[in-house]
Each structure stands twice: as C-alpha cells, then as structure tokens.
Amino acid sequence: MSAEERLARIAEAHHKSLYSGGLTDGDCSECGWSWPCPTYVWATTARDPLASWNPADDEETP
Ligand SMILES: [Zn+2]
Structure with a gap:
C-alpha cells in the first residue's frame, strides 16, 4: 500500500x-x-507525507 492510499484510508x-x-x-x-x-x-493535506518526515528538517543548527 502506498503512502497516498494509506492517507486515503x-x-x-x-x-x-x-x-x-x-x-x-x-x-x-x-x-x-x-x-x-x-x-x-x-x-488530506496535499503534500508528500514522506518528505516531511525527514528528521534533518527538525534539526537545523544555527
Ligand atoms: Zn478524526
């Protein structure tokens, strides 16, 4: 099952x-x-759910 199908369910x-x-x-x-x-x-938000799960996005060092 793809991520999109999972979200649809x-x-x-x-x-x-x-x-x-x-x-x-x-x-x-x-x-x-x-x-x-x-x-x-x-x-239902139109975006790539996998892309937002990149942990690097939450660890931006100044
Ligand atoms: Zn609900």
Whole structure:
C-alpha cells in the first residue's frame, strides 16, 4: 500500500458526526475532535507525507 492510499484510508475513517435529522455537532465521529479534526486535515493535506518526515528538517543548527 502506498503512502497516498494509506492517507486515503485514514481520511475515510474520519468524518463529521451525523445525528438523526441531519444535525451535526461539528465533531469528528472517529476521534471526537472538532471538525475538521487534525488527523483528517493531516491526511488530506496535499503534500508528500514522506518528505516531511525527514528528521534533518527538525534539526537545523544555527
Ligand atoms: Zn478524526
């Protein structure tokens, strides 16, 4: 499974809560965070997920 497919599955698991009558409370049904939840935003942000995981990016020495 590619990284993009993995992110797509994560995004599918997280969606805005829906209650009877079509009303929503604005929370993610999966993790309970306010919609859009951080996980969904992360999974749907258009970027190369592998590129951002380079540890060198977090260790810039002045
Ligand atoms: Zn969520």
